[in-house]
Amino acid sequence: MAPTLAVSFNDSSDITDFVLNKGNGVKVLENVKEATHQFFRLPAEEKRKYLKEFSPSNNVRFGTSFSPEAEKALEWKDYLSLFYVSEDEASAMWPAVCKDQVLEYMKRSEIVIRKLLDVLMKNLNVTEIDETKESLLMGSKRTNLNYYPICPNPELTVGVGRHSDVSTLTFLLQDDIGGLYVRGNNDSWIHVPPVSGSIVINVGDALQIMSNGRYKSIEHRVIANGNSNRISVPIFINPRPSDKISPFPEVLASGEKAVYKEVLYSDYVKHFFRKAHDGKKTIDLAKI
Numbered sequence: 001m002a003p004t005l006a007v008s009f010n011d012s013s014d015i016t017d018f019v020l021n022k023g024n025g026v027k028v029l030e031n032v033k034e035a036t037h038q039f040f041r042l043p044a045e046e047k048r049k050y051l052k053e054f055s056p057s058n059n060v061r062f063g064t065s066f067s068p069e070a071e072k073a074l075e076w077k078d079y080l081s082l083f084y085v086s087e088d089e090a091s092a093m094w095p096a097v098c099k100d101q102v103l104e105y106m107k108r109s110e111i112v113i114r115k116l117l118d119v120l121m122k123n124l125n126v127t128e129i130d131e132t133k134e135s136l137l138m139g140s141k142r143t144n145l146n147y148y149p150i151c152p153n154p155e156l157t158v159g160v161g162r163h164s165d166v167s168t169l170t171f172l173l174q175d176d177i178g179g180l181y182v183r184g185n186n187d188s189w190i191h192v193p194p195v196s197g198s199i200v201i202n203v204g205d206a207l208q209i210m211s212n213g214r215y216k217s218i219e220h221r222v223i224a225n226g227n228s229n230r231i232s233v234p235i236f237i238n239p240r241p242s243d244k245i246s247p248f249p250e251v252l253a254s255g256e257k258a259v260y261k262e263v264l265y266s267d268y269v270k271h272f273f274r275k276a277h278d279g280k281k282t283i284d285l286a287k288i
């Protein structure tokens, strides 16, 4: 499948509400971008409270780069990662400067994600998203606030190295700086230009596995920038950590051979974080 997918919606009112400000959608995007700046503007000692060794919750993590222990060179990025457990947990544990804005942004994204997954599943002969499928497709969510500071030597490093996300889908908001690239044909990289009021949706590895490779996760990267700070706010829509993921029976019903075996999702994620970013190699873990 091509990196971009054209889908038509029968009833797209929820989408246009989000995208076209009818339901105040653009404001929600602006608010979460501003909240991201607010968080990264906090004094260093405030942000440090959320470092792995100090954070009051496993679900709130401030850090630098991707997998520092595994990397030869660090990526030029700081992040705050927020794993969603419940509204109450988020209210108690997430930093006050951004929790309301992130919760509202997540709530709005859900409408779009559900519609999109409905269409994507129908195309795989999955006619109903029951409770089990709902868990597999969107049972857990993680929102990252990414901050890419100005880099004095952008040619010597990267913002984020080339990788695909381990999600089902990633709902990604970027600011107006630019620098995100997706993999095109013949080893080319295609710039994803910032479009005000819009979001980018990426297919992740979990969906590639569950669709038996009919939907392919998109390899992407972010370059470092010598002139401007940049922010982005991805929501990773994931299976639950305890879910076992494998190609859906509906996809294999007509005799198609499974390309991927069953993997425990938390094992898959651990495998991803054990190594530095390196293209789409993570998915080899699930290959038969």
Ligand SMILES: O=C(O)CCC(=O)C(=O)O
Pocket: 144, 146, 160, 165, 172, 174, 180, 220, 221, 222, 231, 232, 234
């Ligand atoms: O900053 C971006 O546009 C993309 C970030 C990204 O790929 C990620 O956080 O996985």
Ligand SMILES: [Fe+2]
Pocket: 163, 164, 165, 220
């Ligand atoms: Fe990514």
